[in-house]
Amino acid sequence: MDESADTGTTARPRRAEAIFAATLELLATAGYEGLTMEAVALRAGVNKTTLYRWWKSKDEVLAAALTESDLLTFPVPDTGSLRGDLIETARSIHCLLTDAATAPIAAAVLAASPGRPSLAAVGRMFFADRAAREHPLFRRAVVRGELDDRTDPRLVMDMLAGAIWFRVFLRAEPVEAADIDKAVDIVLNGIAA
Structure with missing residues (x-):
């Protein structure tokens, strides 16, 4: 049986979304230590050999789940202004x-990252993917003359995202x-009067 499906960009297993959902659910409920290829296969209803055909390790399947799952994506806004785009992006974050x-997925990644270089690498991949998706809003802002082309979108x-992560996870306060x-206004205008 053919386990692949053409998504128009890269080949993926036919049950990729089920695999990604199982991976993220296990991460959220069992933590990084409880995330195993066997558990993902069982929860997703696929053979373990299917997982190993596409990914060599739990870190690889986790990286794919974090970057390719529909659960963690949101559209890049185009409100017509940099301020509006940043506000909408920050609200999505x-x-x-x-x-x-x-939320449990983000908390599990945050909790498991210290001392685990492989998971930190997965986190870097996730955030690099997000940065690539957000770059169009910065390119449009440069074209509109709202932003200097030397501005570092990643910074x-x-x-912005750091302020939200800090408030939600470290202070446990509402945003x-x-x-x-x-926060968007401070980033755009600075704090000096």
């Missing part, structure tokens, strides 16, 4: 970090819409 379906997103608007 906040939603991922607080939604019942995705901008680190400041209101007005907080996001203020």
Whole structure:
């Protein structure tokens, strides 16, 4: 039986979304230590050989799940302004970090990363993928004359997303819409009067 499906970009197993969902659910419920290829195969309803045909390790399947799963994606906004695009992007990040379906995944990655170089590499891959998806909003801002082309999009997103991650996971405080608007304004305008 052919286990592949053509998605138009890269070949994936036919049950890729089920595999990705199983991987992320296990990460959220059992933690990184409880995430095994056997458990993913069982939960996804596929043969373990199918997993090993596509990925060599749990880190590889986790990297694929984090970057390719529909669960963790959101559309890159095009509101017509850099400020509007950053606000919408920051709101989407906040939603991922607080939604019942995705918050445990983010918390598990954050908790498991220290001292695990392979998981840290997966995290870097995830954030590099997100940065690549967000770059169009910065390119449009340069074209519109809202942003200098020397601006580092990664640093901008680190400041915005970092503020949200810090408030949600380290302070365990709510993030209101007005907080996001203020954070975007500080990033765009600075803090000096």
